[in-house]
Amino acid sequence: MLLNELLKAIQPVQVTGDSRIEITGVNIDSRLVEAGQLFMAMRGTQTDGHAYIPAAIQKGATAILCEDIPEEPVAGITYIQVKDSEDAVGKIATTFYGNPTSQFELVGVTGTNGCLLYTSPSPRDRQKSRMPSSA
Numbered sequence: 001m002l003l004n005e006l007l008k009a010i011q012p013v014q015v016t017g018d019s020r021i022e023i024t025g026v027n028i029d030s031r032l033v034e035a036g037q038l039f040m041a042m043r044g045t046q047t048d049g050h051a052y053i054p055a056a057i058q059k060g061a062t063a064i065l066c067e068d069i070p071e072e073p074v075a076g077i078t079y080i081q082v083k084d085s086e087d088a089v090g091k092i093a094t095t096f097y098g099n100p101t102s103q104f105e106l107v108g109v110t111g112t113n114g115c116l117l118y119t120s121p122s123p124r125d126r127q128k129s130r131m132p133s134s135a
Contacts, residue, residue: 009095017078035060
């Protein structure tokens, strides 16, 4: 999928580089990045994904989505600056994978007042649940 198609799902602050490149995958884990992928750097509670931008580029990322563009951008890499990477990651992934949740079929199974049904309760179960013996 072309990067500029993915960018329609978000509102980038700035795009530096070519947005007409082919993106072969999207990833938030720099250790799993493959050639041609978009690496999405996210700030977490334990670590900041921005620290792994060089590793992602070394593994073959051709585009980087981030909140802060590195001070020394690498030539030939497209940088997409966003205001909120957490929000952008979900939208980019949904677009890249064709919105798979729109194809889910949701089924709900409910009971009445939290009741459980027993197919053949034992006498002890009948006594505990106060079910009539003819149930």
